[in-house]
Amino acid sequence: MSVPRTNIVLIGFMGSGKSSVGRRIAAQLGFQFVDTDALLVEREGREIAEIFASEGEDHFRDLESAMLEALATRTGCVISTGGGVILREKNRALLRQLGLVVWLTASEDTIFARVSRTNKRPLLQTANPRATVTELFAARRPLYEAAAQFTLDTTAFSHAQAAAAVIAEARRVFSWDTAG
Ligand code: S3P
Numbered sequence: 514m515s516v517p518r519t520n521i522v523l524i525g526f527m528g529s530g531k532s533s534v535g536r537r538i539a540a541q542l543g544f545q546f547v548d549t550d551a552l553l554v555e556r557e558g559r560e561i562a563e564i565f566a567s568e569g570e571d572h573f574r575d576l577e578s579a580m581l582e583a584l585a586t587r588t589g590c591v592i593s594t595g596g597g598v599i600l601r602e603k604n605r606a607l608l609r610q611l612g613l614v615v616w617l618t619a620s621e622d623t624i625f626a627r628v629s630r631t632n633k634r635p636l637l638q639t640a641n642p643r644a645t646v647t648e649l650f651a652a653r654r655p656l657y658e659a660a661a662q663f664t665l666d667t668t669a670f671s672h673a674q675a676a677a678a679v680i681a682e683a684r685r686v687f688s689w690d691t692a693g
Contacts, residue, residue, distance in 0.1 A: 520544075520590045520612030521683055524660055526650055527596040527634050528627035529617040530667050530675060535593040537676035542683075548593045549580045561595075565635035574601060581607040588612075597636070599656040608660055613686055615679050616661035619668045621646055662686070 521538060523531040532548055539546035553576055554560060564573050577595055581604055584592060592611060598604050608614050619627075625646050628637055639645045658664070663682045667675045683689065 517687055517689070518588045519687065520584075520588060520592050521679065522592045522594065522608050522611050522614045523617055523679075524594050524599055524608065524614060524657060525596065525617035526619075526624055526646075526653065526657075527637070528624040529596070529619055530627070530672060531593040531617055533672045534617060534667070534675045534679065535591045537672055538679050539591040541676060541680060542591070545587075545590045546593070547584065547587070547590045549577065549584075549598070550593075550595045553577065553580055560633070562633060562635045562638075570636075578604055578607070581611070584611060597653075599653065599660045605656070605660040609662075613683055614660055614662050615682070616657045616664045617675065618657070618664060618666050620666075621650055623668050624650070 521535075521542075521544070523535050525531050532551075535548070536546050538544070550561060553564075557564060557576065559567075561573065564576070574597070577598055578601060581594075581598070584590070585607070590612075594608070598608070625643055628634060628646070629642070632638065636649065637645055663679075663686075665675060665678050665682075670678070
């Protein structure tokens with residue numbers, strides 16, 4: 514399959530599996546895997562928690578938006594984004610321009626179990642992270658819904674199953690007719 518002039522863009526709450534599933538999709542399609550958070554950390558030379566702590570969330574959001582703009586010329590990528598990328602309307606429009614926007618979601622319990630494995634996420638360093646997940650998820654759900662063209666609930670899925678489902682949707686949407 515020749516590399517198409519588009520991308521697959523994964524959005525979703527922290528712990529929804531964007532990076533793990535994204536890597537698999539990219540490997541299977543021969544696409545390049547791009548993780549906006551990892552790129553940002555590499556370019557800034559600092560962890561996300563450090564950026565939040567020293568310059569605040571707004572500054573992080575500016576960097577995140579600039580990163581999406583910088584990706585506008587890329588094609589043939591699976592782009593995994595940070596969970597809050599949908600907060601800005603401008604970003605939601607940019608995501609659509611990048612390619613097929615897929616919302617990976619899962620039950621709150623599943624998400625909480627996954628995010629509890631690390632303490633790297635500044636927004637969840639609260640007195641009651643489980644309640645924070647519920648609050649943030651409720652506030653963001655409509656924004657993920659608005660941004661997404663395809664939604665996949667991965668609660669009962671392995672990464673391999675989730676990747677297969679996204680690839681099947683991409684094949685349908687882009688009318689790819691050959692095996693990747
Ligand atoms: C954030 C999610 C994180 C990272 C930052 C903010 C959010 O990415 O961008 O900590 O606002 O939900 P992951 O979704 O990859 O954890």
